[in-house]
Amino acid sequence: MPDVFRGASSAQRTTGLQERHVISNSMRRALVLCLVLPLLCMSAAAETVIISVDSTNLRFTPSEVTITEGDEVRFFWSGQALPHNAVAKDGFFDTGEPERAVDHTVEFPVGTNGTYDFVCEPHESVGMVG
Missing domain, CATH: 2.60.40.420 (Cupredoxins -  blue copper proteins)
Known part of the structure; x- marks a missing residue:
């Protein structure tokens, strides 16, 4: 377990993990958006x-x-x-x-x-x- 959670209560550890999970999900969404957006633009390529x-x-x-x-x-x-x-x-x-x-x-x-x-x-x- 990372040092940040040593000595923290179970509730504090759960909250910290949830925050990391939320940040991680936000970063995943941003990454997916960065990867998908160019594909959407390409699908509307010039005729x-x-x-x-x-x-x-x-x-x-x-x-x-x-x-x-x-x-x-x-x-x-x-x-x-x-x-x-x-x-x-x-x-x-x-x-x-x-x-x-x-x-x-x-x-x-x-x-x-x-x-x-x-x-x-x-x-x-x-x-x-x-």
């Missing part, structure tokens, strides 16, 4: 939504998507006939100069909820908008 950049029909497919903060949108160039880009009207994202057969991924971090209109700059006038 990747793919928008096809259609070079043949000059369209984004689908032209409208709904995502959650933290998700990513991947602009996938299908076809190599014409160069394209994807630019948000409000400047939130810009895939750069129009190119052929490339992919670009845009992340929407927490705090960036909203509606984003985007266009292919060279083909906006013929309806390549999203």
Whole structure:
């Protein structure tokens, strides 16, 4: 028995053990929380939504998507006939100069909820908008 309990009454020893037990349980709960919390965050991992950049029909497919903060949108160039880009009207994202057969991924971090209109700059006038 530890020195702290020498000379203590039975009731004092029981109370001391109960306190240690409570502290021990609290520490176990904290440890479990520390181990489980990252797993919960991982289960809500970001999704990747793919928008096809259609070079043949000059369209984004689908032209409208709904995502959650933290998700990513991947602009996938299908076809190599014409160069394209994807630019948000409000400047939130810009895939750069129009190119052929490339992919670009845009992340929407927490705090960036909203509606984003985007266009292919060279083909906006013929309806390549999203």
